[in-house]
Amino acid sequence: MAEPTRRQPDDPASARLWGGRFRGDLDPTIAAFTTSLPFDRRLYRADILGSIAHATMLGRCGIVPADDAAAMVRGLREILSEIDAGLLAIEGAEDIHTFVEATLRRRIGDAASRLHTARSRNDQVATDLRYYLKTEIVKVVGRVVALEQVLLALAEGHPSVIVPGYTHLQRAQPVLLAHHLLAYLWMLHRDAGRLRDVFARTDALPLGAAALAGTSYPIDRELVASLLGFAGVIPNSLDAVADRDFAVEFTAAVAVLMAHLSRLAAEIVLWSTTEFGFVDLADSISTGSSIMPQKKNPDAAELIRGKASRVTGDLVTLLSMLRGLPLAYNSDMQEDKEAVFDAVDTAHASLQAMGLVLHGIRFNGERIAAHLRGGLMGATELADALATRGMPFREAHELVGRIVLYAQDRGRELWELTPDEYRQFNALLADGAELATPAGAVANKRSAGGTAPARVAEQLSAARTAVTETLSWLAALPAPPVERETAAAEPGPAPGR
Numbered sequence: 001m002a003e004p005t006r007r008q009p010d011d012p013a014s015a016r017l018w019g020g021r022f023r024g025d026l027d028p029t030i031a032a033f034t035t036s037l038p039f040d041r042r043l044y045r046a047d048i049l050g051s052i053a054h055a056t057m058l059g060r061c062g063i064v065p066a067d068d069a070a071a072m073v074r075g076l077r078e079i080l081s082e083i084d085a086g087l088l089a090i091e092g093a094e095d096i097h098t099f100v101e102a103t104l105r106r107r108i109g110d111a112a113s114r115l116h117t118a119r120s121r122n123d124q125v126a127t128d129l130r131y132y133l134k135t136e137i138v139k140v141v142g143r144v145v146a147l148e149q150v151l152l153a154l155a156e157g158h159p160s161v162i163v164p165g166y167t168h169l170q171r172a173q174p175v176l177l178a179h180h181l182l183a184y185l186w187m188l189h190r191d192a193g194r195l196r197d198v199f200a201r202t203d204a205l206p207l208g209a210a211a212l213a214g215t216s217y218p219i220d221r222e223l224v225a226s227l228l229g230f231a232g233v234i235p236n237s238l239d240a241v242a243d244r245d246f247a248v249e250f251t252a253a254v255a256v257l258m259a260h261l262s263r264l265a266a267e268i269v270l271w272s273t274t275e276f277g278f279v280d281l282a283d284s285i286s287t288g289s290s291i292m293p294q295k296k297n298p299d300a301a302e303l304i305r306g307k308a309s310r311v312t313g314d315l316v317t318l319l320s321m322l323r324g325l326p327l328a329y330n331s332d333m334q335e336d337k338e339a340v341f342d343a344v345d346t347a348h349a350s351l352q353a354m355g356l357v358l359h360g361i362r363f364n365g366e367r368i369a370a371h372l373r374g375g376l377m378g379a380t381e382l383a384d385a386l387a388t389r390g391m392p393f394r395e396a397h398e399l400v401g402r403i404v405l406y407a408q409d410r411g412r413e414l415w416e417l418t419p420d421e422y423r424q425f426n427a428l429l430a431d432g433a434e435l436a437t438p439a440g441a442v443a444n445k446r447s448a449g450g451t452a453p454a455r456v457a458e459q460l461s462a463a464r465t466a467v468t469e470t471l472s473w474l475a476a477l478p479a480p481p482v483e484r485e486t487a488a489a490e491p492g493p494a495p496g497r
């Protein structure tokens with residue numbers, strides 16, 4: 001007589017997919033320790049759509065009866081819409097894959113028992129995560145490009161404001177505010193590009209690898225790939241279930257994105273200090289102090305900076321989780337999801353917050369102009385002029401250094417020295433005052449990518465083109481057939497099969 005198995009497959013309280021060879025119950029502490037449902041529930045949509053595509057393929061390939069395939073697809077669609085509508089709670093199973101299959105079995109009975117034919121949770125989870133990430137990458141890129149548009153509008157709205165440019169956080173050379181803002185736009189544009197690259201490598205189907213070796217059933221992986229909107233199939237079954245480089249790459253791309261947001265946030269924090277006063281932040285994104293009534297803190301910007309470190313941590317989690325693992329699937333890999341989800345959530349929240357911070361930012365022209373005084377930032381212009389007029393640059397640097405001392409000792413700006421004073425240093429510099437004004441210095445930076453107004457105008461138009469290009473990429477992404485209720489996902493013999 002057969003021993004009773006540990007769990008009946010339709011035991012709703014703790015559905016398992018592997019009861020047969022076990023005699024005793026799983027220790028509840030270990031069950032709680034090993035479950036991934038509390039976090040992989042987030043993959044429900046990807047998991048159900050993946051199962052719909054798989055069941056469709058099983059039916060079309062004649063691996064399961066067409067009626068069973070049709071029943072599975074109908075049942076799965078029903079489950080998906082109920083979860084979407086909040087009518088079905090995801091609970092009582094080891095993981096999301098188990099939950100979906102057990103729920104389907106409760107609803108349609110035996111036909112559901114054929115769903116896991118030619119499939120393993122190993123290729124299933126890899127598929128789910130890739131499917132999910134593709135969707136999230138598109139959303140993150142959408143938010144990145146939206147933020148680029150905010151920066152673009154700010155740059156366009158301040159075409160002639162000049163700010164001090166810094167090196168070592170010491171005033172260095174004046175630049176256009178638009179130029180400074182566009183620097184961040186280009187960073188974000190590369191972030192979008194990195195995410196698009198990750199998308200391309202994530203866009204390959206693991207399903208069909210089964211546990212690790214492939215399967216003996218006559219499956220059609222290309223069909224599943226096309227139903228799920230994957231560009232192709234992963235050519236090696238071990239690689240398909242064992243690697244998570246796409247998750248590492250995604251998190252790395254988000255870590256770089258967060259580093260960029262964090263630098264912008266750090267500048268906003270600095271600029272909003274009384275000492276700088278370059279910007280006023282909206283009340284709606286600032287917070288107060290519980291003890292100091294006068295305080296207005298740039299909390300949102302500080303937290304964007306702070307949250308960047310979480311994603312660095314997520315990246316380290318993924319890399320160190322993967323690096324010691326022998327092929328193929330190992331349970332360690334279950335730890336990938338929380339790191340990836342955290343990177344996703346942090347990216348969305350931070351991009352959204354930065355958008356609001358920038359929407360409400362007001363540049364304080366007077367304070368900025370006041371900071372153009374005192375830094376003697378026109379000095380490089382004077383040295384460049386001397387060199388252009390024949391003096392070796394080293395000599396010119398030395399001479400202007402003495403002019404700087406002269407002006408500093410008298411508490412005057414380089415643009416306030418008279419032509420006679422300049423002539424005393426060198427006759428070539430009679431027009432020194434003019435050259436050394438912030439506007440003069442900025443106007444001279446005509447090299448490609450420089451801060452001269454004409455160059456910045458060119459940059460603005462290049463930036464508009466870059467934004468448009470990303471928007472077209474987003475608009476051109478086709479929805480996977482399986483997402484469309486009525487389309488290709490109906491089981492039944494495929495034409496010519």
Ligand code: ARG
Nearest residue numbers: 036040095121122125333334
């Ligand atoms: N919960 C698992 C994960 O997140 C799913 C795959 C389980 N596979 C297995 N053979 N235990 O990775």
